[in-house]
Amino acid sequence: MSNIRVSLESTEILKASLEKEYLDYKARNLKLNMARGKPCREQLELSNGLLNCLDEKDVTDETGFDCRNYGLVDGIPEAKRLFAELLDVAVENVIVAGNSSLNLMYDVLSRAMLFGMKDSVKPWSDEKRIVFLCPSPGYDRHFGVTQDLGIEMIAVPMTSSGPDMDIVEKIAGADPDVRGMWCVPLYSNPDGITYSEETCIRLASMKTAAPDFTIMWDNSYFVHHLHDEFDSIPEIIGVCSEHGNKNRAYEFASTSKITWAGSGVACMASSLDNICHQRKHMGYQSIGPDKVNQLRHVRFLKNAEGVMNIMKKHESILRPKFDIVLDILDKELGEMDQVEWNRPKGGYFISLFVVPGTASEVVKLCKDCGVELTPAGATYPYGKDPDDRNIRIAPSFPPLDELEIAIQVLCTAVKLAAVRKSVAK
Numbered sequence: 001m002s003n004i005r006v007s008l009e010s011t012e013i014l015k016a017s018l019e020k021e022y023l024d025y026k027a028r029n030l031k032l033n034m035a036r037g038k039p040c041r042e043q044l045e046l047s048n049g050l051l052n053c054l055d056e057k058d059v060t061d062e063t064g065f066d067c068r069n070y071g072l073v074d075g076i077p078e079a080k081r082l083f084a085e086l087l088d089v090a091v092e093n094v095i096v097a098g099n100s101s102l103n104l105m106y107d108v109l110s111r112a113m114l115f116g117m118k119d120s121v122k123p124w125s126d127e128k129r130i131v132f133l134c135p136s137p138g139y140d141r142h143f144g145v146t147q148d149l150g151i152e153m154i155a156v157p158m159t160s161s162g163p164d165m166d167i168v169e170k171i172a173g174a175d176p177d178v179r180g181m182w183c184v185p186l187y188s189n190p191d192g193i194t195y196s197e198e199t200c201i202r203l204a205s206m207k208t209a210a211p212d213f214t215i216m217w218d219n220s221y222f223v224h225h226l227h228d229e230f231d232s233i234p235e236i237i238g239v240c241s242e243h244g245n246k247n248r249a250y251e252f253a254s255t256s257k258i259t260w261a262g263s264g265v266a267c268m269a270s271s272l273d274n275i276c277h278q279r280k281h282m283g284y285q286s287i288g289p290d291k292v293n294q295l296r297h298v299r300f301l302k303n304a305e306g307v308m309n310i311m312k313k314h315e316s317i318l319r320p321k322f323d324i325v326l327d328i329l330d331k332e333l334g335e336m337d338q339v340e341w342n343r344p345k346g347g348y349f350i351s352l353f354v355v356p357g358t359a360s361e362v363v364k365l366c367k368d369c370g371v372e373l374t375p376a377g378a379t380y381p382y383g384k385d386p387d388d389r390n391i392r393i394a395p396s397f398p399p400l401d402e403l404e405i406a407i408q409v410l411c412t413a414v415k416l417a418a419v420r421k422s423v424a425k
């Protein structure tokens, strides 16, 4: 009995001291943002060469095509070659487009709704129900696209080697309404998990009840390493083909976080059938993408080696930011039960799991203190984190000093929400 009283008293003392610490931060009228994985200004400056790498004598692609004019709906040959080299696929399997890979993903799925995929029996919108598997935590904008198009979502838990494949195989193998799946296979958003080779092979080879089951292979972080020793994944389009499922995967990437997030170049890669299918519809949608931007990207980046060189410079800007976040988390939250986070080798995020049932409170506490985070729940389909536990930390944008304060505030909020919860029990 007396032990319980002592522990209640010490919890009350801890709570009072955390409340005070929190109010002290609040009094500082902070205005800090860690909500989105945006490159910081210093990173954007790395690509200022894009502003003057073309001139009036250099406006044609390698075939002599004038990039200022209409045409080439699937991109200029040298831009295709650059992405083909980076993604380890053949040039014929690549379409290079405008600035956003998310836009390409949205278009591929809207076309599936309107016309069906290459192996569909009818347009998806003519079906009663279309379902996508969503490894979770995952990228909120994937879930937004799916929801916007009326596609139902089923959350699949992530493991340290990718989505739980027993669950994926069971659902995709049994239910013909399940037509596809989102995957961020390298340095996943937000967990920084890289799919194992076994996971990739199981995804490529599994039996699916739907003939047009489609993997949206969002390889956004394909060159975004944070350490010398980096992860890699198999080339999925070839692996699908080897296992008799040649039209299963669409791969996406862009230079958004290589050059400029708002003015980069995006691409998709897939089987020849799929590429023809998309190109046909794209031909009605547009007379051609911004090829001048494609040309200046090729001039500026040159080749895969040029890309890796600039990515090393990004790494040197980003790495200290990730390190500072991880150091503070270790120091402030290392002893807490039920609180854990990943140590990503690449990508843009740190995924923090707080005491179950407190993530929304933590995000609110931070917001009231002037620190903006991705909304709690955003990393799950329909914005609903079943355990109210996951918070995505995006360290790239704020300067180091601001990041440090923001994480301190976050740690105070994590502890305060936990202690408030335990007192309320």
Ligand SMILES: Cc1ncc(COP(=O)(O)O)c(C=O)c1O
Binding pocket: 037, 099, 100, 101, 102, 103, 139, 184, 189, 218, 220, 253, 254, 255, 256, 261, 266
């Ligand atoms: C997993 C993932 N896919 C896609 C994007 C956006 O890509 P893009 O800028 O090419 O549209 C992001 C941006 O954060 C992302 O994290």
